[in-house]
Amino acid sequence: MPEKIEVKAHAITEYRYGNFLSAFDGWTFRRFREDPRALNDWIAFTTVLYCPEDGLVHCGLTRFNNDILHVFNPADESFRSLGYNSVAEAYEVKVHRSLVMHEDGYIYGATALLHDIDEATLAPGGKLFRYRPWGEGQIEVLGVPVPHAYIQSLALDRRRGILYGFTFTPERMFRFDIATGQARDLGLIGSGLFIGQAHRPCVDDQGVVWGTWGSYYSRGSLPTEGRRVCLLSYDPDKDELKFHQYGLEGEGVSSAEMADEAVNGGDGYLYLGTRSGALYRLDPRLARPVFLGKPGFYLERLGGIVATSDGRMYLAAGDRDGARVYRYHMNRGEFDDLGPVFDPQRGVSAEKIHCLTMDEKRNILYGGEIDNVRRSSYLWSMRLG
Numbered sequence: 001m002p003e004k005i006e007v008k009a010h011a012i013t014e015y016r017y018g019n020f021l022s023a024f025d026g027w028t029f030r031r032f033r034e035d036p037r038a039l040n041d042w043i044a045f046t047t048v049l050y051c052p053e054d055g056l057v058h059c060g061l062t063r064f065n066n067d068i069l070h071v072f073n074p075a076d077e078s079f080r081s082l083g084y085n086s087v088a089e090a091y092e093v094k095v096h097r098s099l100v101m102h103e104d105g106y107i108y109g110a111t112a113l114l115h116d117i118d119e120a121t122l123a124p125g126g127k128l129f130r131y132r133p134w135g136e137g138q139i140e141v142l143g144v145p146v147p148h149a150y151i152q153s154l155a156l157d158r159r160r161g162i163l164y165g166f167t168f169t170p171e172r173m174f175r176f177d178i179a180t181g182q183a184r185d186l187g188l189i190g191s192g193l194f195i196g197q198a199h200r201p202c203v204d205d206q207g208v209v210w211g212t213w214g215s216y217y218s219r220g221s222l223p224t225e226g227r228r229v230c231l232l233s234y235d236p237d238k239d240e241l242k243f244h245q246y247g248l249e250g251e252g253v254s255s256a257e258m259a260d261e262a263v264n265g266g267d268g269y270l271y272l273g274t275r276s277g278a279l280y281r282l283d284p285r286l287a288r289p290v291f292l293g294k295p296g297f298y299l300e301r302l303g304g305i306v307a308t309s310d311g312r313m314y315l316a317a318g319d320r321d322g323a324r325v326y327r328y329h330m331n332r333g334e335f336d337d338l339g340p341v342f343d344p345q346r347g348v349s350a351e352k353i354h355c356l357t358m359d360e361k362r363n364i365l366y367g368g369e370i371d372n373v374r375r376s377s378y379l380w381s382m383r384l385g
Helices: 031-036 038-043
Strands: 005-010 044-052 055-063 069-073 078-081 099-101 107-110 128-131 140-143 150-157 162-168 172-177 180-187 209-215 228-235 240-241 259-264 270-274 279-283 288-293 302-309 314-319 326-329 334-340 353-359 364-369 380-385
Touching: 005 334, 044 099, 044 353, 044 364, 069 228, 099 150, 107 150, 128 314, 172 228, 259 302, 270 302, 270 314, 302 364, 314 353, 314 364
Parallel strands: 302 353
Antiparallel strands: 005 380, 044 055, 055 069, 069 078, 099 107, 107 128, 128 140, 150 162, 162 172, 172 180, 209 228, 228 240, 259 270, 270 279, 279 288, 302 314, 314 326, 326 334, 353 364, 364 380
C-alpha cells in the first residue's frame, strides 16, 4: 500500500498578487524596494535547515526588506525573525542555498543578491555569517570573501573546517578557512553567457568539493553562442581546481544539464538532481556520473534531496507544474512516488520546492517553496506515514 504523507503549508506572509508576471512586469530592484507590499510581503524560502540542537527549522529567505533569516517552531507552528536586518546592508536580500551546521556549534550562512549590474559597484558584496542555535548571542559577521559579488551557495568540509562558496554575479568560487578567518578567491567558474554553476557545491568523503562550470564552447553552435555545463572539482590537499571537460550527460556530449541539488549520500557517492528533473550518481574516485532515472516523468527541477541514515533519499521535483515528493532506495535503485505537495486544508499546492531538510526522529520533511507566481511562498511540512 503506498505510503501517505501529511502535508501542511506554513506562511510568514499572505501576499496574493494574482499573477506575478503581470503585477510586477518590468519592475527592477529599486521598484521592489519602493513598494511597501513588495518590500515586506514578497517572500520565498530559499534554504531550510532542520537543527536537532534546538528542534527548529532555520529558514533563509528572499525578502527585499533584509529580514532574511527566520526560524520555524514545529511545536506551535510559529515563525520568529533572527534579526538579520540589524547587521544587513540594503543589497542583502536573500539567503540562497547557504545554511550549514558545523560541529563547533555554529550555523554558518551567506547572503545573495537581487540587484542588477547598474548597482554592482555600490553593493559591497555578500557576507559570510554565523550564529548559534537557540537564539543565543548575536549574528557574527565573518566578512565579504569576494568584494561586490554575492554568495549563491555554501558547502562545508567539516573535517578541515573549510567553507566553499559560489558567487553570482560574476560567477566565482572561493574557500574560507574557519580557524584562520581567511578567504581566498579561487577564480572564475562561469562564461558570463548563462549561469553555469551548480546550485550548490558538494564535498565528497575525501574532502574534494564538486560543482559545475559554464563554457561557451559547445556542439552545434558558434563560440559565445553555445551552452555547455561541465563538472569541476577542487582538491584542498593539492590546492587544485580542475575543470573537467564533460558534464552530467557524459563525455563527448554538449551537455546543458544543470545541477539543481547535490548531496553526499553517505555511501561513497554524490547524488545530483538536475533542472530537467533527473537524478545522477557521481563516483568521485572516477569522476564519472551515472544516470539513475527521472522520478517524475513530466516534472522539471529536482531541487530538493535529503539523504537519510538508513540508506534512503527523499526527493522533491516540480517547477510551477505541481511539486511531488519521491523516495529513492539507494541499495536497489528504485523510486517510490509519495504524492503531491498539496495542503488539503488550504486547497493549494506547492509550485516549486527549492530545498529539503528533514527531522529524521519525527519523520518529517520540510520544503522551502520559491517563485510562486500567484502568492507569497510557503514553508511546507510533510509528515511521512
